[in-house]
Amino acid sequence: MILPYLLRLLSLCFASFFVLNVAVTLLVRVSCKSAIRFAESRTSVTAARLLLALRLLPFGIAALFVVGLGLPSYLWLEPAAASERIGAICAALGILGAATWSISVTRTVLSLLASWRYHRLCRVFGRQTQVPGESSPVVLVENEAPLLAISGLLRPRLLISSGVLRALSADELNAALRHEHAHRTSRDNAKRLLILLAPDALPFLRPLRRLEHTWSNLAEWAADDRATAGDSDRAVSLAAALVQIARMGTRPRLPFLSTSLLACDRDLSARVDRLLQPVPIIPAPAGKPHPRLRIAAFLLPACLAAILLTPSTLSAVHELLELLLH
Amino acid sequence: MIRFLKNRVAGPENPSQSLVLGSLEFELMEILWSRGESSVRDVVSKLSRPLAYTTVMTTLDRLFKKGLLDRHKSDRAFVYLPHLSRQQWERTRAENLVAGFLSGPNPSRELLLSCLVDAVGEHDAKLLDELEKKIRNRRKELLRQGQP
Numbered sequence: 001m002i003l004p005y006l007l008r009l010l011s012l013c014f015a016s017f018f019v020l021n022v023a024v025t026l027l028v029r030v031s032c033k034s035a036i037r038f039a040e041s042r043t044s045v046t047a048a049r050l051l052l053a054l055r056l057l058p059f060g061i062a063a064l065f066v067v068g069l070g071l072p073s074y075l076w077l078e079p080a081a082a083s084e085r086i087g088a089i090c091a092a093l094g095i096l097g098a099a100t101w102s103i104s105v106t107r108t109v110l111s112l113l114a115s116w117r118y119h120r121l122c123r124v125f126g127r128q129t130q131v132p133g134e135s136s137p138v139v140l141v142e143n144e145a146p147l148l149a150i151s152g153l154l155r156p157r158l159l160i161s162s163g164v165l166r167a168l169s170a171d172e173l174n175a176a177l178r179h180e181h182a183h184r185t186s187r188d189n190a191k192r193l194l195i196l197l198a199p200d201a202l203p204f205l206r207p208l209r210r211l212e213h214t215w216s217n218l219a220e221w222a223a224d225d226r227a228t229a230g231d232s233d234r235a236v237s238l239a240a241a242l243v244q245i246a247r248m249g250t251r252p253r254l255p256f257l258s259t260s261l262l263a264c265d266r267d268l269s270a271r272v273d274r275l276l277q278p279v280p281i282i283p284a285p286a287g288k289p290h291p292r293l294r295i296a297a298f299l300l301p302a303c304l305a306a307i308l309l310t311p312s313t314l315s316a317v318h319e320l321l322e323l324l325l326h
Numbered sequence: 327m328i329r330f331l332k333n334r335v336a337g338p339e340n341p342s343q344s345l346v347l348g349s350l351e352f353e354l355m356e357i358l359w360s361r362g363e364s365s366v367r368d369v370v371s372k373l374s375r376p377l378a379y380t381t382v383m384t385t386l387d388r389l390f391k392k393g394l395l396d397r398h399k400s401d402r403a404f405v406y407l408p409h410l411s412r413q414q415w416e417r418t419r420a421e422n423l424v425a426g427f428l429s430g431p432n433p434s435r436e437l438l439l440s441c442l443v444d445a446v447g448e449h450d451a452k453l454l455d456e457l458e459k460k461i462r463n464r465r466k467e468l469l470r471q472g473q474p
Contacts, residue, residue, distance in 0.1 A: 236468065272457045278467075
């Protein structure tokens with residue numbers, strides 16, 4: 001008796017997740033252009049946050065609905081002894097939902113494995129050392145390849161090649177290290193993991209690819225701004241480091257869960273031009289949020305949960321799920 | 327009529343061959359691309375060197391047979407117009423060239439790829455030189471600002 005009950009629950013969860021994910025993804029896709037335009041008018045840090053939030057919005061809303069409303073309503077209102085059958089449409093949507101999840105989980109596991117393997121290789125063939133301007137130990141790889149990256153999720157490590165150490169001057173190296181440090185403090189690798197984990201509504205079409213690409217560029221700009229902190233000399237040194245690394249030839253292919261100083265060639269010119277602007281860009285200080293904002297951030301979800309978890313809301317959701325099931 | 331039918335039945339020439347143009351053919355195509363629909367007389371008047379009317383007429387006829395021009399009669403004389411725009415013609419030529427290399431043996435594929443990589447590399451070097459120049463200028467500017 002328990003098996004059909006669980007099967008119905010799983011089908012409903014996956015189907016409702018898929019439907020909501022597709023619907024919100026399409027809405028985000030439609031508003032993508034204007035959202036990017038709006039984001040680009042803000043500072044790079046705010047813009048990157050905004051686009052990341054937009055990328056994760058479909059997953060967030062769908063997951064919130066399933067976990068916050070779908071599951072409680074089903075567990076509370078669905079009798080265990082009911083002998084309902086799953087409708088064809090619900091089953092198909094459930095399969096699609098499960099498929100998108102499987103693709104996303106597989107992608108994440110493969111990326112984690114690739115990242116771990118790469119990190120291990122660098123540690124085997126390199127050695128831990130200290131570099132001036134960097135407080136934590138870095139992995140130095142004896143190679144001429146232009147390698148300067150942050151790899152790892154929980155304890156991100158800086159990977160650097162001896163070629164880069166030789167090619168950059170002290171100022172350039174300092175600016176480049178500050179850039180990588182900015183990636184580490186803003187946990188960009190963890191954000192990449194979140195993007196991987198949030199299943200694409202239509203994995204083979206990837207409708208939010210443009211959003212991801214723009215976020216990636218803006219995350220680089222944000223790291224540039226944090227690294228230079230409004231200092232024109234440092235900005236010029238960072239620009240020189242970027243060009244120097246670009247001159248070193250083909251960069252090693254890094255796993256998805258890592259961030260390197262020069263991730264994309266196409267963005268190089270724009271980044272250098274930004275860094276050489278006559279008026280340097282000063283990023284907003286990363287302080288604690290305003291107390292009112294903190295109170296609102298706590299009260300809003302609490303109120304929302306109180307309204308949503310009322311019996312009338314749950315029974316309405318249950319009716320909706322019954323409709324989907326049949 | 328017989329010639330027309332013969333042309334239609336024979337079908338077009340090898341497409342990659344038909345896109346290769348001699349110098350006169352190219353000059354005539356340039357005139358037609360810039361002027362659009364033109365008669366033989368119009369084309370002759372636009373040529374950079376004096377050429378016989380019949381030479382131009384024969385060349386235009388050859389271009390028509392190659393499928394690069396369309397024509398229709400107006401007042402007992404043919405009026406020619408390009409079948410492909412210049413951009414389309416260049417694109418098709420490039421596609422045929424690449425397809426020819428890729429369908430060939432391995433060495434020719436590698437040759438094509440290495441040429442492309444070299445071309446991209448040269449472009450990159452130019453861009454990096456430009457960026458470096460900008461950085462040098464900005465450094466000078468900052469130095470000037472730093473001096474009292």
